[in-house]
Amino acid sequence: MTRRVILMILALFLPLTAHSLAPGEALSDPILESRARSLSLEIRCLVCQNQSIDDSDADLAKDLRLLVRERLVKGDSDADIKKMLTDRYGEFVLFRPTFSGHNIALWLAPFIALLLGLFAFLHIIRQSKNNGPTG
């Protein structure tokens, strides 16, 4: 009796923590399943706090996991699936921002920073060479 009451109480509360795949979700084809997993890691669970659909046990995440697998079985490419999801939910759904439009600065900035740094480094080395060993 108490057990049943407790189970009912348990069911009422919202979980704060995450889980991944539920039993029976995984595809039998190991190659497709591994594609599904790595794709799921790049898709944001829109109702969660910074979790991918692979990590979340929210209903939406589960639906999207199933949808991704369904599409993979039908033979869609990863790009097709991402396109379908962005059409539906916007770019927010992708953890890897697209390399386009207003995201170009996001992708290029780190490399520009690195190049500037290396350039400054080489400049200083060359300058010290010209100044001789003491100076």
Next chain:
Amino acid sequence: MIVELGHFALITALLVSIIQGGLGLIGARQNNDYLMGVSLKATHIQCFLLLLSFSALVYAFWRSDFSVLLVASNSHMNKPLIYKIAGTWGNHEGSMLLWVLMLGIYGAAFAALSSKVILAFRARVIGIHGFMSSTFLGFILFTSNPFERLLPAPYEGNGLNPILQDPALAAHPPLLYAGYVGFSITFAFAVAAMLDSKMNHQWAILVRRWVLVSWVFLTLGIGLGSFWAYYELGWGGFWFWDPVENASLMPWLAGTALLHSVMVTARNGQFMRWTLLLAILTYALSLIGTFLVRSGVLTSVHAFANDPERGVYILFIIVVSIGAALAVYARAMRQDMPRVQANLMGRESFLMLNNVFLATATTTVFIGTLYPLFVDALGFGKISVGAPYYAAVLMPICVPFFMLLPFGPFLSWQKTKASKFLKPLLGAVVLSALSVAAFWQIRPSLGVPVAFALLGSFWLIFGALAAPVGRARLFSTGGLSRLFKLPRPLYAATLAHAGIGVMLLGIIGTTAWREELVVAANEGEQMSVGDYRFVFEGVSIHEGPNYLAERGSLKFLSGAREGDRLYPEKRVYQAERSQTTEAAIDVSLMRHVYAALGETLEDNRRVIRIWLHPLVVLIWLGGLMMALGGMVGLSARRLT
């Protein structure tokens, strides 16, 4: 009464901090020993008042005084004592009070430990630090008062978010803040040096201890936070590139750069401009991290716009303090500084490269964290920047960085003969290759990318160890006794650098070889994952101090642990009306067996999830090695 006393102490601390700031700066300008002396004393008074104030709040939490609004909204009678007390800093107001308490402690510690420093310089540092303290005390008193009363007092409080009711998360904020706030001393040092024209290597020698102290705390704080996320969030992830995590990673990366650049500056004043700038920016990043976490801007730009009071105040603190520091910096840069003399094969140039890589990494994390806010604020809609972005962008930085890293400790200042490092590092290459080959034997399906990653981590470990071995010429006569007589900073570097490799090995282990099992099981059903077999023995109900738990029991049927049991739990905290999953972890160096209890299905079967996380513990062991390296460095009399 005690609460009012705490409130009063906080207000008095604000006044004292203004006196400390004003008298310190005026005294230093007029060279008035009396004023400067008062300012020094004020640091101790301020620290004492803040301790008093903080204790009063802890007392209110301890006694569950629900007439205090903060206690009523964040605590509960049923909580165990430790979480009542730790709950003091498990909320915005209390954590900001902890922040200023740290400021007070660092100020007093600096005043007490700097008696050999020229008085005018001490007074400047303390004066600047006093005003930094004033701005935060003002922030607390005007926007986030922890002592606000709630009348009539409710009979019961709202409780503390159960995932925060955890020993690691009780210790996480104090460690993290001890790191963040430590950089306030570095910052005050930099500004004082620029005002005082004390920009020389003596200054750098003094400042580096404080850099190191802050860095050690920050390393421990981040490590503990990551460990908590690993076992508490239910599936064994250790880093999520969450903006809140990035907020602590940015000052850590910048602080690591500072730690290295200050070595050059402490030797002969070179890199002075860069070191000063880094000292300012590291603290700026600590402040920005606080702003991001505390203003609510992360949840959404719009939530921030609706309730901007706190965020705007912190933004104001950032703009004023960092703006002023940069103005002083621009003026100071007109002075002549020692020219950088760097030979490609000298230690200077490798430390410079270290800074290029770390500064790029800091920039990357900064942009990745703030770009979505920026895009959203400009009306381009919402985007997400997650782990795949950071992996893609940081990889090209890490690869050359880690390849070059082991050379650093071998190099002498200015110029080094290749013969000094050629043999030991060749040895490291051979050992690394052999280790990868050994892994290939154990796991034939290794794959080329993983093999290269492994090679990198072993290169870091053996390369770090090669430095003391090579410099002591271990394999020629008397080598062993020389090994124990090397300069202490070399041991520090060896430990910290090897720690990076150990951490990388842990990351590879759990990322590449994680095994996972998800099943729906009846009582008595057997399951297996990897080399392990288990039987599910069913679920029982347990009563905790302030929660009810369903406790699953999994018995090992094979392997070294045969007969042992894992007890993953699902807990319900009635007061807080929420549920947590408590994973059960079987800990060993080689692998963690990580079990979590899932939901009950309609046919009464129970979802069980078991992961094998190979080598995962090395992630935090590596972090610990880095922090230990920092401590060894601190214990050295000279830090080069």
